[in-house]
Structures are given as structure tokens and as C-alpha cells.
Amino acid sequence: MREIDPDLSVVVPMYDEEEVLPIFFERMRPLLDGLGVSYEVLVVDDGSRDATASMLLAAAVDWPELRLVRLLRNSGHQAALSAGFRRARGNHLVTIDADLQDPPEVIAELLAAVRTSEVDVVYGVRSDRSSDSWGKRTTARMYYRLMCRLVGKDIPFDAGDFRLVSRRVVDAVNALPEDGRVFRLVIPWLGFPSTEVKYVRAERAAGTTKYNLSKMFRLAFDSVTAFSAAPLRLATWLGLLGGVLSALFVVGALVVKLAGNSVPGWTSTVLAVSVIGAIQLLCLGLLGEYVARLFQSSQKRPQFLVGYDSLEDQGHKALEEETVSS
CATH class of the missing domain: 3.90.550.10 (Spore Coat Polysaccharide Biosynthesis Protein SpsA; Chain A)
Incomplete structure (x- = not known):
């Protein structure tokens, strides 16, 4: 019972x-x-x-x-x-x-x-x-x-x-x-x-x-x-920001080129690549976290596995004792 x-x-x-x-x-x-x-x-x-x-x-x-x-x-x-x-x-x-x-x-x-x-x-x-x-x-x-x-x-x-x-x-x-x-x-x-x-x-x-x-x-x-889907929106805004910064950098480079003041160098190149690369990696990382959650959900693995429950153990013992006594 x-x-x-x-x-x-x-x-x-x-x-x-x-x-x-x-x-x-x-x-x-x-x-x-x-x-x-x-x-x-x-x-x-x-x-x-x-x-x-x-x-x-x-x-x-x-x-x-x-x-x-x-x-x-x-x-x-x-x-x-x-x-x-x-x-x-x-x-x-x-x-x-x-x-x-x-x-x-x-x-x-x-x-x-x-x-x-x-x-x-x-x-x-x-x-x-x-x-x-x-x-x-x-x-x-x-x-x-x-x-x-x-x-x-x-x-x-x-x-x-x-x-x-x-x-x-x-x-x-x-x-x-x-x-x-x-x-x-x-x-x-x-x-x-x-x-x-x-x-x-x-x-x-x-x-x-x-x-x-x-x-x-x-x-x-x-x-x-x-x-929240806020990180995905953050990735979108960071991508837009990266696009704007890239456009400004291109305009600046053209102005300097047309003025005849361009000097070959690596500082601006490294700076541009670093900023855009960092934004892209961050966006990919955020997207990857959501894809990982979808992947884990599709696997349908249990969040935990119970190895022992003392209540069930007591129930088994009580059933055995009742069977023996009868």
C-alpha cells in the first residue's frame, strides 16, 4: 500500500x-x-x-x-x-x-x-x-x-x-x-x-x-x-558596427591616397584586421553557443541519472518482508 x-x-x-x-x-x-x-x-x-x-x-x-x-x-x-x-x-x-x-x-x-x-x-x-x-x-x-x-x-x-x-x-x-x-x-x-x-x-x-x-x-x-536572444542581436549590432568602421576606414584610405600622402605601413592594416577579426570571432562564438544548445537538445540525453533512491530501496525491502511473512 x-x-x-x-x-x-x-x-x-x-x-x-x-x-x-x-x-x-x-x-x-x-x-x-x-x-x-x-x-x-x-x-x-x-x-x-x-x-x-x-x-x-x-x-x-x-x-x-x-x-x-x-x-x-x-x-x-x-x-x-x-x-x-x-x-x-x-x-x-x-x-x-x-x-x-x-x-x-x-x-x-x-x-x-x-x-x-x-x-x-x-x-x-x-x-x-x-x-x-x-x-x-x-x-x-x-x-x-x-x-x-x-x-x-x-x-x-x-x-x-x-x-x-x-x-x-x-x-x-x-x-x-x-x-x-x-x-x-x-x-x-x-x-x-x-x-x-x-x-x-x-x-x-x-x-x-x-x-x-x-x-x-x-x-x-x-x-x-x-x-534571451539578446546575444544574437548583439552579434548583429557588432556586425553592423564593424561594417561602419570598415566603410570609414576605406573612405579615409581613399582620401589619403588621392591627397598623395599615403605611406606604406602596417599599423593601419593590423588595426583594421584586428578589430574586424575580433568582432567576427565574437559573433561566431555567440552563434556557436546557440547552435551547441540546439545540438544538445536534439541529442535528448538526460540531464541527470539517478543511481539510488533510499525510498525505493525501503519499498523493495518492505515488499520482500511482506512476501516472506505471508
Whole structure:
């Protein structure tokens, strides 16, 4: 017989988080037990190389609401979130990172907001990011301003992946055919009624960040290419600019030639070739990124592969025990 679905699913993507897990257990379980709702903590282990998976399995022995879904390989933060959306059973779903920079205590406020406001999405918005480094705050500010300009003003400013969504939002996201989705853009794009809960971002509880600068730039580039054709238009404008500069250069060269002041040289030639060549390469690179996305989409490869789900493992064990007893 199938178990009743929980009221709340807390999806937590993890990658090499063994250092923060004891603190995570200490803070998360008492909080969720005190909410007065049935819940599951669905941890998506994104191919960790340390003891993260074994520590989670050991904790699940005494914490039945803890569920481990392990991906076969490291697929990335957004892919881990997609796996959580696919596997979660709750009527409401909260996504939160394991580093505890987004305080789990705010989950109670998210639940209260969705009940009082009758909305489908509650965004956790960082009102104070002083715990982050100057570089992190600066790049984050640039990212959200760029997204608001390219995608639209519906994107909550300074809202990461800490949010609560209803089951119909989960179903709508899972029904989308696209791979490589960026959740902080996809969910606002869907247009469900939403509200915000502000909180102060804390320092990382333990360990080191796994989201380095290159991954941040990759997220920004994926966000732009997945939701906007602006880079293609940029390529067009750069091509037009290159054409205008070339025309001006030709006119100037003819004027100098007719005046009899032309001196053989290489500076102007090198300058012209460098400028036009750089613009052409940039345009080709932007076009190549879009062609690559189309190619990846045509392959229809799965964004992630689940290697283990503790809930299914428990179900198999229960079925075996029932068969033996009968």
C-alpha cells in the first residue's frame, strides 16, 4: 500500500558536504519536527566524492523522514534541483542549500506566507548579504541586474534558490520539455502568484563553497542563452558596427591616397584586421553557443541519472518482508 504523500518536501542538493552535515542535522531536524506538518527531507547527492552519502544513510536510520537520492555522476546544482523536483512527493516543496547560509528557520515563515497570502511561490529574498565577500556581492548584483534587463522585471532581485513552491508549480516545471533549466528564471517566468520573505544571509556553517567563480559565470551564461536572444542581436549590432568602421576606414584610405600622402605601413592594416577579426570571432562564438544548445537538445540525453533512491530501496525491502511473512 502506498504511503500518504507528505505535506512538505525539503529538497537539498549536496556535493562534498561532509563537514557541514552534523550542523545541518542538528538544526534541520528539530525545526521540521516542530512545524506540525508531515515532511520529507530529500537530499540529492550530486556525485559526492567524500563521506556525504554514507553519513546521510547512517542518519536516515534514526531519522525516517530523511531520504537520499544519489546521482550517478556530478551533474551540477541545477540538475540536482531538477532531480529533487522529479522525485519530491510533498504538496509543497522547499529548496535550500546545505551550507546553511540560507537559514532553515525561515522555512516556517515561507509556510506561513503561502498559507496567509494564497500564493503558489514564496521567494526567500536576501535583505542583507554582508556575510558574503565583496566579489560575491558585486557579481550577484551584476547578475540580477542583467537578468532583470534581459528577461524582465518579474525576476525577484537577490532571490537565489531558496524558495517554497506549491505542487502545481512542481508539476508545471516537470512538464517543461527543456533541459538545463535555471530555476531562478524558470519559476518567475511561469507566472504563478508569488510573494517574498526577506532574511539575512548568514556565513557558511562549515566547509568551503563548491560554487566557484567559473560556475557562477557558467550559470550567468546559461541564464542569458536560455532566456534571451539578446546575444544574437548583439552579434548583429557588432556586425553592423564593424561594417561602419570598415566603410570609414576605406573612405579615409581613399582620401589619403588621392591627397598623395599615403605611406606604406602596417599599423593601419593590423588595426583594421584586428578589430574586424575580433568582432567576427565574437559573433561566431555567440552563434556557436546557440547552435551547441540546439545540438544538445536534439541529442535528448538526460540531464541527470539517478543511481539510488533510499525510498525505493525501503519499498523493495518492505515488499520482500511482506512476501516472506505471508
